[in-house]
Amino acid sequence: xxxxxxxxxxxxxxxxxxTSVFSPxxxxxxxxxxxxxxxxxxxxxxxxxxxxxxQHNHELGPQPREPVPELSLPSLVDMGFTDSQAAQIHxxxxxxxxxxxxxHALSTLTALFVLGLNPSSVLKLLEKCPELYTVKESQLQxxxxxxxxxGLVEGSLxxxxxxxxxxxxxxxxxxxxxxxxxxxxxxxxxxxxxxxLRESPAVVLENMGQxxxxxxxVYFRMGVKQAEMVKSRLFRFTLDEVRCxxxxxxRRGLYQTPDKKxxxxxxxxxxxxxxxxxxxxxxxxxxxxPAEEYEVFSRLLAREWREEERQHGSIEADSGDDDDDDDVxxxxxxxxxxxxxxxxxx
Amino acid sequence: xxxxxxxxLLLRKxxxxxxxxxxxxxxxxxxAVTRTKHPPTSLALQHFDSTYGVQLxxxxxxxxAALLSERKYGALLNNFCHDAVLANLxxxxxxxxLRDTDTEAQPxxxxxSEVAADDEASGASxxxxxxxxxxxxxxxxxxxxxxxxVFPRGDITRFKPARPDMCGLLGYYLMDAAxxxxxxxxxxxxxxxxxxxxxxPGGKTLALLQxxxxxxxxxxxxxxxxxxxxxxxxxxxxxxPLLTDExxxxxxxxxxxxxxxxxxxxxxxxxxVPCTTDRHSLMEDDNNIFSKIRTGERRKLPQLQLxxxxxxxxxxxxxxxxxxxxxxxxxxxxxxxxxQAIFLARENxxxxxxxxDLRPLTHMFRKTFHFAxxxxxxxxxxxxxxxxxxxIYMCKLRxxx
Numbered sequence: 001x002x003x004x005x006x007x008x009x010x011x012x013x014x015x016x017x018x019t020s021v022f023s024p025x026x027x028x029x030x031x032x033x034x035x036x037x038x039x040x041x042x043x044x045x046x047x048x049x050x051x052x053x054x055q056h057n058h059e060l061g062p063q064p065r066e067p068v069p070e071l072s073l074p075s076l077v078d079m080g081f082t083d084s085q086a087a088q089i090h091x092x093x094x095x096x097x098x099x100x101x102x103x104h105a106l107s108t109l110t111a112l113f114v115l116g117l118n119p120s121s122v123l124k125l126l127e128k129c130p131e132l133y134t135v136k137e138s139q140l141q142x143x144x145x146x147x148x149x150x151g152l153v154e155g156s157l158x159x160x161x162x163x164x165x166x167x168x169x170x171x172x173x174x175x176x177x178x179x180x181x182x183x184x185x186x187x188x189x190x191x192x193x194x195x196x197l198r199e200s201p202a203v204v205l206e207n208m209g210q211x212x213x214x215x216x217x218v219y220f221r222m223g224v225k226q227a228e229m230v231k232s233r234l235f236r237f238t239l240d241e242v243r244c245x246x247x248x249x250x251r252r253g254l255y256q257t258p259d260k261k262x263x264x265x266x267x268x269x270x271x272x273x274x275x276x277x278x279x280x281x282x283x284x285x286x287x288x289x290p291a292e293e294y295e296v297f298s299r300l301l302a303r304e305w306r307e308e309e310r311q312h313g314s315i316e317a318d319s320g321d322d323d324d325d326d327d328v329x330x331x332x333x334x335x336x337x338x339x340x341x342x343x344x345x346x
Numbered sequence: 347x348x349x350x351x352x353x354x355l356l357l358r359k360x361x362x363x364x365x366x367x368x369x370x371x372x373x374x375x376x377x378a379v380t381r382t383k384h385p386p387t388s389l390a391l392q393h394f395d396s397t398y399g400v401q402l403x404x405x406x407x408x409x410x411a412a413l414l415s416e417r418k419y420g421a422l423l424n425n426f427c428h429d430a431v432l433a434n435l436x437x438x439x440x441x442x443x444l445r446d447t448d449t450e451a452q453p454x455x456x457x458x459s460e461v462a463a464d465d466e467a468s469g470a471s472x473x474x475x476x477x478x479x480x481x482x483x484x485x486x487x488x489x490x491x492x493x494x495x496v497f498p499r500g501d502i503t504r505f506k507p508a509r510p511d512m513c514g515l516l517g518y519y520l521m522d523a524a525x526x527x528x529x530x531x532x533x534x535x536x537x538x539x540x541x542x543x544x545x546x547p548g549g550k551t552l553a554l555l556q557x558x559x560x561x562x563x564x565x566x567x568x569x570x571x572x573x574x575x576x577x578x579x580x581x582x583x584x585x586x587p588l589l590t591d592e593x594x595x596x597x598x599x600x601x602x603x604x605x606x607x608x609x610x611x612x613x614x615x616x617x618x619v620p621c622t623t624d625r626h627s628l629m630e631d632d633n634n635i636f637s638k639i640r641t642g643e644r645r646k647l648p649q650l651q652l653x654x655x656x657x658x659x660x661x662x663x664x665x666x667x668x669x670x671x672x673x674x675x676x677x678x679x680x681x682x683x684x685x686q687a688i689f690l691a692r693e694n695x696x697x698x699x700x701x702x703d704l705r706p707l708t709h710m711f712r713k714t715f716h717f718a719x720x721x722x723x724x725x726x727x728x729x730x731x732x733x734x735x736x737x738i739y740m741c742k743l744r745x746x747x
Contacts, residue, residue, distance in 0.1 A: 251414045252407035253395060293408060296500050296732045300415050303502065 079109065080119040088123060096133055107137035112161075115144070116154070121162050129165035139171070146172045150179060151194030164201040178204050178211075186215050192230045200235035214239045222246055223258035224271050232272035243305070244298045245274050248287055251297075386634035390627040393636065398675055405718070405728065409675070409737075412729035413628050420523025420735075421505055422549070423493040424516060424583050425556050429509075431517035432493070439503065440495040443523060443714040444488075444530075486706035487533040489557045496523050496714065500732045516582050521549040524715055524727040524735035528618065528671040529553040531707055531742055537561040538613040543601040543658050546572035548579035550618055555584055564612070565596045566604070573598045602653040605660030613666050617658040619651040621672040621679050624737055625729070648678055655687040659697060664745050667702065670724075671740040680739040681723045688743070702742040 076086035093105045112122045126132055147157055147167075160167060167175075182188045182196060182203075196203060203211065218224050218234060229235075234242070249255035249269065256264040269286055283289050394413075399406050420443065421435060432442075495518070497503050508516040529550050534540060536559040545551045546567035554560060567573045573596060580589055588594075599607070622644065627636050635644050651672070658668050670687075672679055684701075691697040704725045708717040716733055718726040724741030 248411065251411040253399075253410050254407065289408065292500065293411070293731050296502065297411065297415065300502055300731065304416070 079113065081123065082119070085119060085123045089126065092126065092130060093133060100136075101134060104136060105133040108132050108135060108140060111137065111140050111144070115161065116158055117162060125162055125165040129169065131169045132165055135169060140168060142172055143168050143170070143175070146175060147197075150175075150197060151190065152197060156194075156198050160198055160201050167201045167204060170204045175204050177208075178206075181208065181211070185212065186219075186226065188226050188230070192226055195230050196235055199230075199233045203235045206235075210239055211235075214242065217243065217246075218271070221257055222255070222271070223262065223264075223268070228271050232270070232275050234271065234275065237275055240302070240305075242275065244301055245282060245287075247301055248289070248294060248297055249274065252287060252289065254287065385631050386636040386638075387628055387631055389638075390622075390624075390634065390636040394624065394628070394675075401677055402675070402718075402728075408730060409728050412731045412734050413625055413737075415731060415734060416502070417522065417625060417729075418496070418502070418734040419505055419520045420494045420496040420526065421508075421518035421520055422526065422553055422556070423495065423518050424508075424552075425491060425493075425558065426583065426585050426588070427511050427515045427517045428513070429511045429517050431508075432495070435495045435505075435518070438497075439501065440497045442493050443496050443711065444492065444494060446713065447710050448713050486710065487535075488530045488707075489532055489534040489554070490559065491557050492526065492530060492553055493556075494523055494526050499714070510582075513585065514582075515585065519549060519552050519579075519583060522673075522735055522738070524738040525549055525671075525673070526553055527707065527711070527715075527727065527738060528616065528669050528740045531704055531740055532614050532616055532667065532669045534560055534614055539611065540564070540614045540616070541604070541608075541612040541658070541661055542566065542616045542618070543604065543654055543661075544568070544618050544620060545596075546576040548576040550616060551576065552579065552583055554616070555580075555588070560593075562592075563594050564608075565594065566599055566601055568598065568600055570598045602650070602657050604657040607661075609660050610663045612662050615658040615662045615666065615668045616671070617655050617668060618671045619654050619679075619683075621647060621651065621674040622676065624674045624676075648683055651679060651683045652686055652690075655683060656690060659687060659691050659699065659743070659745065660695065662745050664747055666745050668743045668745070669740060670743070671738060673736070673738055675726065675728065675737045675739070680726070680741070681721070684723055684741045684743070696747065698746040699743045700746050702744050704740065704742055 073083075073086050073090055076089055077083060081089065089109075093102060096102065096105060108126075109122065112125065117125070144157065147160070152160055179193055179197075182193045183190070188196065214234070215229075217239065218229060224232075246255060250257075254266070255268050256266055258264050258268075274282070274286060277286070279294070280291070283291055283294055287294070394410070395406075398409070402409060421440070423431060423442075505518075505520055508518045508520070510516050532540075532554070534554060534557050538560055539562045540554060540560050541564045542551055542554065543566055545565035546569065551563075551565055554563065565573075565576065567576060577596060580594075622635055627634050631637075634640075635647075655668070655670050658670075662668050670684055674680070688699050688701075691699055701723065708715075708725050714733065715727045715735055716730045718728050724739055726740075727736035727738040729736045
């Protein structure tokens, strides 16, 4: 009885979302089977009490030892997977440990279907990120809700989840702290933050210090403002990549840090022109340099940064290169420098 | 009470010692809160961008990146040190660039060229056929017994500092490998009297001493402190018996006066003039000739360089050879100075000079260094990130009269 009501509710819910990507028919089919789960999901988004009451109707009682019937091959096939796909999932889930593992797995699968992903996407996603199987259902819902609140509405949310499923393994608190950082410290607008999350979701798992350094480097040293950063999808690239390409251009004289008024003598190439092309195109069109030069240069630069970091860690850089260089000196008229001890900057 | 007020007065006085501090010491980097707005390194960079951008055209971005990156050193081997230095360094992966060349000498030509008696000597002469008119280029003579190890192209490994052997002499001297080329080109032969007009801090001097065939070596540098440094370098590398007054003389006179002091005396003269030292000027703010306070000095450099070269020409004997070298890319300090010197020597002193072709040298070492193409006078090593030596300009003159 309760299940029929629930079924109608579910259908209504899918009807509400009929305007989105997926078709209700396909939906209805995969949902009607594990209906109890469906209505459990629906109820969980509204209230926890309902969840507890519907649990009585559940076939999925607290029976951790027994293999869950819904995760059997036929049920997987019914969900919409092909035989081989179902076999893969079955294998992956059978490896999971913990009593509630299978339960979580099932809820995860359902949640992903509710989101509107088709079976092959779901499979790819889970292969990319098997940790998803172990995420609790409430957490999953919380996180997805948070995404929606941040502006990743239907369409974007599906895309982000299918390209970067790890985002659902990140707790809401972490995501919130990243968003706060982007909004307050980096002064991105709300829309820009949404764009960043959509284009470069990996930003939520990045080290805060690195993120900050990268932003400051691009903002101050390269003189690039927020709008351009978002447009060029800056956060998809690592700090080292950005720095290396920028320094190469800078030392060749093709890029200049803008002065206080934001002016430069030369016309700087745009950030997306610098970053979004692959290395060969970058060398051919932006830098006009052979690959060998860039390769040696990047090694030199990497060593420079390592030593800079070491120095900042207040450990004296290894002054193993005590070299007397013949051509460094020039004619000194003053001679008064005898008292100074010359410290050569490395 | 009286005492305290005195100290307070005293302290107040003591705080303002600016009037007593010499100008050059007023801003000490370790005390200064902010850096100067336009440090000499950025002034130098601006200056180079405008001059060399025009002079080098397409090559300039690559040279610029190399100048701003870490330089590459070579290890000049100390023949007076008895440790197995060569073997150790070669084990680390470096090669003697003097022997690691792509020689194209054909077998028939080798009979005509003079082969050095000692096989290990790097002074093997090579005759080359000129492609253009079928004439043979003059055979290439290099100063013998000089060995210098460098890491291969693209390898950015650093050398460890040299260690002293049992006699206290260091095994190798780290210097820009391109600075050796002027010493090689000078072609010191047995018993020659050699003058080095601007010898400090001593890398090229050391290379000349490695040849072990100099009759008498005169070293001069205008600055006393730098001459002291030169002495220290020689003491660390050369055994005392070779530094006696019969073999060596170190002076701190004004090099431009040498035409009056010792005319027509030397077989070989090395004139390694003070210049804007491009690489140093871009990387170090200390002692930088592009500081505003040294603008006058920098403007007078070409004049000083010309005078030194003239003095070197006058000091050389007829059929003696003079090698002019700088470590800058600037045409004003390089070709122009040599051209003017040739002209003035003929006009004022009646000295005829012939420019010696150094193309065989550049051809021989093209695997290790990048040379500037199509220089109408002299040769120049230009920096490149994979072979970050130089910049070095050199031009060899021979006195005909």
